[in-house]
Amino acid sequence: MNTNSALMKVKKQLHEAGFKLTPQREATLLVLLENEKDHLSAEEVFFFVKRKSPDIGLATVYRTLEILTDLHVVDKVSFNDGVARYDLRKEGAKHFHHHLLCLECGNIEEIEEDLLGEVEEVVESRYHFAVKDHRLTFHGICRQCQNKQEKVL
Amino acid sequence: MNTNSALMKVKKQLHEAGFKLTPQREATLLVLLENEKDHLSAEEVFFFVKRKSPDIGLATVYRTLEILTDLHVVDKVSFNDGVARYDLRKEGAKHFHHHLLCLECGNIEEIEEDLLGEVEEVVESRYHFAVKDHRLTFHGICRQCQNKQEKVL
DNA sequence: GTAATTGCAAATTCTTTGCACGGTC
DNA sequence: GACCGTGCAAAGAATTTGCAATTAC
Numbered sequence: 001m002n003t004n005s006a007l008m009k010v011k012k013q014l015h016e017a018g019f020k021l022t023p024q025r026e027a028t029l030l031v032l033l034e035n036e037k038d039h040l041s042a043e044e045v046f047f048f049v050k051r052k053s054p055d056i057g058l059a060t061v062y063r064t065l066e067i068l069t070d071l072h073v074v075d076k077v078s079f080n081d082g083v084a085r086y087d088l089r090k091e092g093a094k095h096f097h098h099h100l101l102c103l104e105c106g107n108i109e110e111i112e113e114d115l116l117g118e119v120e121e122v123v124e125s126r127y128h129f130a131v132k133d134h135r136l137t138f139h140g141i142c143r144q145c146q147n148k149q150e151k152v153l
Numbered sequence: 154m155n156t157n158s159a160l161m162k163v164k165k166q167l168h169e170a171g172f173k174l175t176p177q178r179e180a181t182l183l184v185l186l187e188n189e190k191d192h193l194s195a196e197e198v199f200f201f202v203k204r205k206s207p208d209i210g211l212a213t214v215y216r217t218l219e220i221l222t223d224l225h226v227v228d229k230v231s232f233n234d235g236v237a238r239y240d241l242r243k244e245g246a247k248h249f250h251h252h253l254l255c256l257e258c259g260n261i262e263e264i265e266e267d268l269l270g271e272v273e274e275v276v277e278s279r280y281h282f283a284v285k286d287h288r289l290t291f292h293g294i295c296r297q298c299q300n301k302q303e304k305v306l
Numbered sequence: 307g308t309a310a311t312t313g314c315a316a317a318t319t320c321t322t323t324g325c326a327c328g329g330t331c
Numbered sequence: 332g333a334c335c336g337t338g339c340a341a342a343g344a345a346t347t348t349g350c351a352a353t354t355a356c
Contacts, residue, residue: 020310020355042346057313062346078231082321083345100282109282115275119268120291127264128296129253135290138273143281173330175336195321210338215321235346236320311354318347328337 003033013071027052028064032074032088039077039085039099039108077135079108098136104145156186159244166224180205181217185227185241192230192238192252192261230288232261251289257298 010029011021019025031048032040040048046061065086068074074086079101090097095116100109120131141149163182164174172178184201185193193201199214218239221227227239228249243250248269253262273284294302 018310022311022355024312055313059314059347060312063311076233078233080229080231080237082237084233084235100276100280102282103285109280111276111280113275115272119272122266122268123253123264123291127253127262128299129255129262129291130294130299131291132256132294133292135288135292137288138276138282138284139286139288141283141285146281146283171335173335175329177337208338212322212339213337216336219322308356309354310356312352314350314352316347316349318345320343320345322341322343324341325339326337327339328335330335331333 003030006033010068010071010073013073014067017067017071019067024049024053024056024060025064025067027056028061029068029073032068032086036088037110039079039087041083041085043083045086079137096133096135098138100138100140100142102142102145103139104141104148107142107144109142156183159186162244163221163224163226166226167220170220170224172220177202177206177209177213178217178220180209181214182221182226185221185239189241190263192232192240194236194238196236198239232290249286249288251291253291253293253295255295255298256292257294257301260295260297262295 007026007029014021014025027049028045030052031045035048038044042058042062042065045065046056046058049056049061065074065076069076069086072089074088075096077085077087077099079085079099090112095114098111098113098115100111102108116134116136120134123129123131160179160182167174167178180202181198183205184198188201191197195211195215195218198218199209199211202209202214218227218229222229222239225242227241230238230240230252232238232252232254243265248267251264251266251268253264255261269287269289273287276282276284
């Protein structure tokens with residue numbers, strides 16, 4: 001995905017929602033785009049943004065992330081470690097992707113595949129619940145850590 | 154599920170892990186058992202426990218919930234509202250149950266059905282990830298709120 | 307021009323920790 | 332009597348908010 005076109009798209013979204021495009025918001029967006037694969041916390045985003053715009057304040061980052069969450073540009077996720085993390089929604093992705101959280105090394109891998117189609121149908125029909133989105137995280141041991149454990153044995 | 158037998162079982166688990174079953178811990182457990190269907194935060198557990206044992210401290214509740222989480226008696230879950238919630242693991246349940254979070258009224262419904270069997274197989278084989286547990290929450294509109302919306306239209 | 311946005315610091319909220327005291331085997 | 336567990340208050344971490352100054356449109 002072209003960073004610039006993604007940026008333009010969000011700009012449009014911001015304007016349509018009545019927000020201004022400030023340099024601070026642009027810098028924050030750039031950081032998110034450059035770290036697409038990570039799951040940065042607000043503090044981490046702040047750390048990276050500060051290298052581009054040293055005068056930015058943490059509160060501004062929090063406020064920007066809140067707006068982007070409301071616009072569904074990012075998804076706020078939490079992996080039970082007490083920090084909110086922000087995950088860029090993939091361009092054109094119908095569904096929010098899933099996560100594999102390694103209990104050993106703490107690494108988080110992403111799964112783009114949908115996988116939940118049938119499950120959502122069951123939820124819709126059997127529980128009469130109109131599904132809009134989902135959060136799915138598997139807890140377990142990643143490939144690397146499995147290999148390490150085998151060596152130890 | 155018999156409250157008393159559930160209590161006995163946890164007592165055994167505590168002892169096996171080298172912990173005592175103190176009156177405070179027992180009161181906390183009782184609150185969890187009595188509110189099995191809810192997803193209480195630590196503060197809420199504290200509130201209910203205080204009615205049984207007015208002298209209990211909030212820190213004790215936090216410490217108890219941490220022990221119970223480590224023993225997998227409860228699961229710590231987070232629905233992105235900034236508070237950790239504690240969900241009693243069902244007796245004999247192979248898998249952690251799923252949640253339906255209504256975006257309208259905020260209510261959380263539970264699904265006991267597994268539903269993820271095939272999905273886990275895909276994750277295991279295609280991503281070489283050894284699944285130990287999962288967290289699945291659907292965001293959407295619950296049956297009650299759907300009915301309300303229809304009336305408005 | 308003016309309403310939105312910002313940075314800073316203070317305030318809040320949730321959770322953890324230090325420590326002296328109390329209960330238990 | 333060693334040790335675990337407790338309550339309280341203080342500390343810590345994450346996030347939000349109030350406000351005067353600044354900026355985008």
